[in-house]
Amino acid sequence: MSRTVAVVFPAWSGHHDNEVHAFTAFESVVRRVGEVSPLVEVESVGTMVMSARGPTRYFGGEDAVARHLSDLCRIENIPFGVGIADGRFAAMAAAHLSVSRAQPCILSSSITRQFIDALPVQSVGRIGAVSPDVVGLLQRLGLSTCGAVREVGEAALIDRFGAEGRTVWTLVSGGEVRSLSPGAPPSDYAQSREFEPPLGLATHVVAAVRDTVALLIDALTAHGMQCVRLLVECETDHVETSARVWGDPRGFDTAAVLQRITYQLDGWLVSDDADPDAPTSGIVRVRLVPLECREALVVQPVLWGGHEENIERAARAATMALAVHRDVSITVPQWEGGRDITQVYSHVPLAMVNLSNVDASRQRVTDGRGVARDWSGAVPRPSPACVFPEPREVRVVDHDDNPVSVSGRHELTQRPAFVEVEGYRYRVERIAGPWPVEERWWDTRRRRRHVRVQMLVRTHRHTTRVFLLSLEHSVWRLLARYD
């Protein structure tokens, strides 16, 4: 089993902040690490894997490599972890462990076996990309560690879970999943595309290579293969190149490849004078070389024959719309849950998701097993149709114009008579609530205490509306309106 180095940035891999393009920052780290080892493989944003053999010899020992990598990755207090172990799975797990310890984690070959046995079974899902259903079932069966799963035996796992069971077995027994059916595909699958004039924006390049990527993926699919590692080379007019190996344990489809090209170019194609590596011209050539393929066993869209035509149309239109202007942003909703009506769904940038993956899309909007009403203290149904992203401050007063507040026992101090929203005065007719929320009262830093009140108000035109207001730190805000 070959020694492997893994570097993870949990802050970038889990959450997708809209404000900072995580991959722009990540790309600069990858480029720096690329100087240590030319074959850095990026699985997703926030995760790098490379072979330990070359760098260890060059720097003289694994300790030195780990220390050097830590120096390269340290930027702006973003937590990261460096792990070195036998095989990809153990190295990734070691890197995650190293995040909490804030120092590199190096496992010698003799203890890698025990290390994997002690890992919780969830790490098979988180690191090994095994589906949550399988991991959940393993947990419910009482197999909480990888060691327990290994003792079940290969035959039983494959018998129960099929191809996925085999992946689980390979992971927990310390094998390399990628070598399921290894073999470099023939070189004639490589595709390249040239642009004249050069393209200066990542979105334009992505829109232009869509057909080329589709051609490559279709050719592989026609031979019953799926690409799991792909080399993407981009070249500018001034012969500056950016080459990156991308990996996806589930196999690439067109949208996934385009997403990776976006990551790669968005971080590179920045007109930053301070960055000596920034290209001085636009992209003239993109070359795609599949490095490793496997038989199309697992992924359903390939197995069940194509996906909906509508998805392709929508995805293409969204890519084109993004290419129109820098200020256009496209997001998709993602379920977060909770009592706060403004945060039940968050916005995830389109670049972070794969629209063609129907199952993942469904899971994205319904994940979190329950719905809002199952949360104690959630606003009752029906939910408001109009939720203000930035709630406005309003005034709530009683008949004598005294401000209304809430007592320590969550009772209104006066009876609200009027609500003033941006100069308009509404007469309050009915009230529901107050519904108090005390969140994380045990945590001094993050605790939050607020109440919500639903009010049926009459406008000056004698129509009725329903408002949802919140009171926090003695400030009333208009959270939502039942439009």
Next chain:
Amino acid sequence: MSTVSVPAPSDLPGSLAPHVGTGAVETGAQLAERMRVRAATGYGPLVVPDAIASLLPTRGLERGAVYRVSGDAHLSLLYALVSVATGTGSWLALVNLPQVGFLSMHESGVALHRTVCVDIGDQSAWVNTVGALVDGFDIVAVSTTRCSVSDARRIVARAKAQSSVVVIVGDAGAFSVDYDMSAVTTDWHFSTHASSRDVRVSMGGRRLHVQRSCRMSLPGAVSAGVSP
């Protein structure tokens, strides 16, 4: 009266142009026939919940048409209009509508996994972006329509060519609206909380000869069976 020679509408059965000469008024029977032919080609109107279908002359959202929703219950009406269509495979783009309540959409039966939100920061990019979206999304809901009359016409022409539906939320601006829908709350049922309400949806617009209206309960016009 001299007739202006217009380019003949495409002879495909699914063509979106009305098969009537200039100046003629299409009768209800002709419309029904045109819709039947089009539905047979798979490009029929987008399905809407039964409660609203009775209002719409084509019993669904006509592809290539411009709708407008207004009134104090306009967002609930929008969700109800798109719920069944998104549940059966159509994609929805919400342009410059940051205030939509996803939870409410989910409860109305809208398939959120076929919904994307587009935010156009720069007004100068509005026309091109919406034009690009109309090419691929079956329903494009827009607000703040700050564009010229010619740009609006160009977008509508593109929507017709790609058989998508444009829904304008609020002020129509330069768009010439085919079907204008307004949802006004008549009564809120407010006991322990705001539990349901009655809405009067009225419909006008240049493609309707008579104003129609109906009463329904919003949200709640949709059976909650459509799961995202």
